Amino acid sequence: MLSISDISIRLAGRLLIDHATVQIIPGARVGLVGRNGTGKSTLFRAIRGELACENGTIAIPPRWRVGSLAQEAPDGPHSLVEIVLRADLERDALLREADSASDPHRIAEIQTRLADIGAHSAPARAAAILSGLGFSAADQARPVAEFSGGWRMRVALAATLFAAPDLLLLDEPTNYLDLEGTLWLEDHLAHYPRTVIVISHDRELLESSVDQILHLEAGKLTLYRGSYSSFEEQRATRAMLDAKHAKRQEAERKRLQAFVDRFKAKASKARQAQSRVKMLERMQPVAALVTQDVREISFPAPEKLLSPPIVAVDNVSVGYEPGQAVLSRVTLRIDDDDRIALLGANGNGKSTLVKLLAGRLKPFSGAITRAEKLSIAYFAQHQLDELNEEASTYDHLRKLMPEAPESKVRGRAGAIGFSGKAAETPVKSLSGGEKARLLLGLATFFGPNMIILDEPTNHLDIDSRAALAEAINEFPGAVIMVSHDRYLIEACAVRLWIVADHVVTNFDGDLDDYRRLVLSSPGARDAPRESRERNVVAQTAPRAKVARKKPPRQRVAEAEAEIERINGIIAKIDTALALPDIFSRDPRQAAQLTQARANAATALERAEEVWLEASTQVDEAAG
Secondary structure (H helix, E strand, O other), rough: OEEEEEEEEOOOOOOEEEEEEEEEEOOOOOEEEEEOOOHHHHHHHHHOOOOOOOOOEEOOOOOOOEOOOOOOOOOOEEEHHHHHHHHHHHHHHHHHHHHOOOOOOHHHHHHHHHHHHHHHHHHHHHHHHHHHHHOOOHOOOEHHHHHHEEEHHHHHHHHHHHHOOEEEEOOOHHHHHHHHHHHHHHHHEEEEEEEEEEEEEOOOHHHHOOEEEEEEEEEEEEEOOOOOOHHHHHHHHHHHHHHHHHHHHHHHHHHHHHHHHHHOOOOOHHHHHHHHHHHHHOOOOOOOOOOOOOOOOOOOOOOOOOOOOOOEEEEEEEEEEEOOEEEEEEEEOOOOOEEEEOHHHHHHHHHHHHHHHOOOOOEEEEEEEOOOOOOEEEEEHHHHHHHHOOOOOOHHHHHOOOOOOHHHHHHHHOOOOOHHHHOOOOOOOHHHHHHHHHHHHOOOOOOOOOOEEOOOOOOOOOHHEEEEEEEEHOOOEEEEEEEEOOHHHHHHOOOEEEEEOOOEEEEEEOOHHHHHHHHHHHHHOOOOHHHHHOEEEOOOOHHHHHHHOOHHHHHHHHHHHHHHHHHHHHHHHHHEEEHHHHHOOOHHHHHHHHHHHHHHHHHHHHHHHHHHHHHHHHHHOOO
């Protein structure tokens, strides 16, 4: 088990973890929660051995493999499948050794171990994980260098999951995913066969994927059994009992102190008074419940509500390059109080649609009508980079209120969560959550009729996400949202639109229906990647070229190389099986070698089918 005993960790002079103790049993699925800045990521660093504890120990079973998401995205000419397969270091090393081994006994050992770890089915497992995280079969064969940073981090996540370490540490894994990828990850973690600890602010992931909650607060670690909702109930009950205990203890302390004060000077009562003094000294104070009320989020109401529809789209096609429409035949309407969530895998055009609605993209064809005096607020994560790093919240607001008195600017800063000196903190010193709050305040400053939110929950903790949901529900205008946070969608959205296959359609079910749809038909997530504006690095190649399949001659060559490799494996297994005493000396090893040979033969058949299909295409092209 993972044993954390009386550890203290100090970072940059600040005590983050103070004499904390917890035991994580093997096979537990644990959600690590706590406010931003409490030290959750720091604890992960200590578990990985990257950070020394001031005191105490962290003990991990010696044979356990610890895995976590790489800090740097993978790069280079290797395909996505190759990157993922290399994450299993033992399999990779055994396959390399198998190519050069000549001793029959060592060959037998290698092939037995490869059979034990399911090495021959590994490509299929890697492909399944990549598919679940949003990569089509064509994507998986492409070099990782062709993908943008966010998509490369998905590849890193796939590699970490494929390696299946004994202790899996994941720090905010859904930050790189769309809703569909998040739903798949929730299901994958819920069935993870080993120990996993995940830091997440995604309430639904913590509800469906973990069976314990580890809470980090005030430097202490407390383990709760059950899901996140169970944790909230247990914590509320515990806080109530602590408050009652503290009240009773304070009354008892006052009673004892009154006795001491009254009788300490009387000789006849001196011993009794001294006894009460010792009772007071032994009385352990109940830790006071420190309330950390989250700052609310509010959106200013529009000056005037407009008559519906406020936006009408009629048979519109839109995209970024003439002749290459990302969305076609789009017809929809938005009313003044709509709450609409956009569903669909990244790259299908959700961001394209919101840019169209916000007026940041002009349609190729069709008509879009907006109500007169319509005001639209648009929030997107990439806008965080547009904030002036050297300027403060006050400076940003002053630009929007050049004639306003000091008190009004300060009051507006307080209204968006930056009271007093916090308003003077430079943007570069703000946390990700604080920057998101500032950007939300700036985007909605003038009281819009419609708010468009593109992934607003990244960097927000659980309580801030709840505050955002409350702000959306209280806002009198329309809200369009793109989010991987299931809780936010369920709490706010009234209508669901699916953006896929170049079109926008209404979805009649709820998110549970959509979850079943996503998990039951992963192939449905394969989308035309030529429209994935954030996937391919635009400077590397034209989209048409990127989307092009491998030419038949290349597939023939690759299939021939694969056939040769598998035949080599079969030959070495046959050499091991030819040992005269293999079946009598080690029947289990002989059985595993026999199974390994059958698996290799199946793989050989698949490679030959690929070769035959590609060869036929070459002949047809030549003939």
